[in-house]
Amino acid sequence: MDDRRRTRPAAHELARYEALFATRTRGMKSSAMREMMALTERPDVISLAGGLPDTSTFAPELYAKLMAQVAANSTARALQYGPTEGMAATVGCIVDVMAAEGTQVDPSEVIVTTGGQQVIDLVCKALIDPDDVIVAEAPTYPGAVPTFGAYQAQVVQIEIDEDGMPIDELEATLDRLQSEGRRPKFIYTIPNFQNPGGVTMSLARRRRLVQVARERELLVLEDNPYGLLRYEGDPLPTLYSLDAKNGSQPSGGSDLVVYLGTFSKILSPGLRLGWAVAPRPVLEKLNLGKQGSDLCSSPVTQMFVAAYFAETGSESEPAQPAWVEYVERLRLLYRRRRDVMLQALEEHFGGRASWTRPQGGLFIWATLDGNVDTTDLLARSEGVAFVPGRAAYMDGRRGSSSMRLNFAGVPDDDIREGIRRIGEIMGGDTGLLGSLMGTQSAQSAETRSPAAATPTAPPDDGTPLADVLELPRREGAEPAHKARRRRDR
16 A cells, blocks of 8 residues: 555645634544554454454355345346435345344334444434534443544533443433533433443333433434344343333334444444434434435445345254344354453453453453553554543543453454453553452542533543443442352352
């Protein structure tokens, strides 16, 4: 590749164009994951950074068969423009996926998108004017951070705990915003195996969140890429399905929840196919926004998905659809890799870090003790990559001691070696409090700052922010380590 394409513009070169740039570009920042993707091309680097599933698990013979089938039966249609809302066969596949999650949807309320990331962009395009408020979790999906910034939103982040977003803190935040004359355009949440925190929102909180949204007539953007990747525990209903039970839509759909799904984690991110299910007035605006962005998502990959979903598997009796069997294989594989990473963290981070134990998904969120800055740690790392915690905060100042680790995209031995390398770079014992599943520090509980729910950046005084990882239970809840001991008995 020409080296000039890799070089960032110098200051004097930028000055030439400064007057031409739109004001919103001043708030744009590069996605942390996109910056990391270059590292995955280097064979000497173990990448625990990106949100990568293991696409090597998809059989090359089946890929060739399905593409040949598309070519033989539908070449002209696959190479032509498609409808903006998506092809009917692909929408049918989406309905099947959501039914597997216990959520019934009307196909007419679905729009196929170019990956789940486009849903976030289209929702912001439809709803956000400069300085509008979005309420999101803290930490939040690092890929949403640059999108929210590009639309000049004011993002209020609420610290998660072991059961996801605390709804009492959400209500207090909404009350404060109301007193300031500010009304959020939507609440953004990842209720299942949160990215990057790894936690899952409890059923009680899901119900209360939907109730709060209905009482205050607020939209909720439910980002659910990992719902089918559960490794333990019982599935929980989607926010969309909870709201649909109380909604007034003739279709039986949700009035206030916009659901975001994707094929990226259960099939392949290279397909670049996601979807949104939304109330029809919102759906119309998403459709208009998509027309202006890319006209339609790729018919080639839409037809590939439709062909795959028509395949019958061969590993169960009676036979299940091939995609269902594939997701089950992914669950077994990723569960093992999660356990491998948890064991490696205990071995190499024990006594120096705390971390979450996700019930599903792709990520573990770890925090280091003391004043260790994971951005600096990454710069010093040799042959291993991870996402520094700052990337999950809009202000870029919190989360400095934390990191997101992906266990799904690399083999067991690479997980062990990657964690060993990070532990080696960390150096000696920094005296952290132990893992999340162990005894929590009283000091951490005392220093938890209520200001974390405000959009204003906290003082940059070097104070460790391990409370992001400690994730204390709400008052009256059973401590995690006691629950674990009870289960183990």
